[in-house]
Amino acid sequence: QQPVQSPQAVILREGEDAVINCSSSKALYSVHWYRQKHGEAPVFLMILLKGGEQKGHEKISASFNEKKQQSSLYLTASQLSYSGTYFCGTRGDSGGGADGLTFGKGTHLIIQP
Amino acid sequence: DAGVIQSPRHEVTEMGQEVTLRCKPISGHDYLFWYRQTMMRGLELLIYFNNNVPIDDSGMPEDRFSAKMPNASFSTLKIQPSEPRDSAVYFCASSHPGHHTEAFFGQGTRLTVV
Numbered sequence: 001q002q003p004v005q006s007p008q009a010v011i012l013r014e015g016e017d018a019v020i021n022c023s024s025s026k027a028l029y030s031v032h033w034y035r036q037k038h039g040e041a042p043v044f045l046m047i048l049l050k051g052g053e054q055k056g057h058e059k060i061s062a063s064f065n066e067k068k069q070q071s072s073l074y075l076t077a078s079q080l081s082y083s084g085t086y087f088c089g090t091r092g093d094s095g096g097g098a099d100g101l102t103f104g105k106g107t108h109l110i111i112q113p
Numbered sequence: 114d115a116g117v118i119q120s121p122r123h124e125v126t127e128m129g130q131e132v133t134l135r136c137k138p139i140s141g142h143d144y145l146f147w148y149r150q151t152m153m154r155g156l157e158l159l160i161y162f163n164n165n166v167p168i169d170d171s172g173m174p175e176d177r178f179s180a181k182m183p184n185a186s187f188s189t190l191k192i193q194p195s196e197p198r199d200s201a202v203y204f205c206a207s208s209h210p211g212h213h214t215e216a217f218f219g220q221g222t223r224l225t226v227v
Binding site: 002032040041042043044047087089099100101102103104105106 | 146148154155156157158161168169172204214215216217218219220221
């Protein structure tokens with residue numbers, strides 16, 4: 001099943017913070033976050049494995065709550081370059097292999113000067 | 114490495130024609146994925162291969178769609194006959210095995226069926 005992302009769109013001013021949520025109805029092994037700019041391919045941001053870890057990448061970090069089957073992406077002090085569509089991709093807890101990611105419909109993030 | 118290479122970048126074809134999309138994965142990657150992206154449905158997994166063998170094709174929408182991977186460095190996605198509703202951006206991605214590995218996406222093929 002496709003994970004559900006919220007919000008669908010966010011408009012921020014440069015320097016403001018944002019949180020993007022990803023929720024699944026099935027048990028997850030991992031959550032993957034990607035960013036896609038218009039007309040380009042999705043680009044990998046980070047992977048979170050079950051265990052409730054939190055990761056950071058400069059001013060972008062994420063958490064994964066395996067019990068709630070939810071992940072959140074945090075963007076702090078947003079920059080103009082953060083604009084784009086953010087996708088979460090999930091892999092089920094079925095074990096073995098590297099089955100294909102199931103992506104949410106994306107969250108459109110617009111950063112204004 | 115040049116990354117995942119897809120061709121053509123753009124394809125415009127008439128309804129009923131056969132369309133073949135091509136993908137060259139990153140050397141050494143064991144997994145290859147085909148995705149379709151539309152505004153309505155987002156990124157959908159169509160099929161993926163492991164060591165050139167199709168593992169899951171449950172996302173292939175109809176029998177009109179077929180995919181092959183004759184060797185580790187080449188895959189094709191074929192649509193025959195094509196229909197206007199097939200218009201989308203088709204991405205190919207490759208990765209090493211494992212739940213903790215990232216998928217590297219190609220630049221995509223924008224298909225328009227008129």
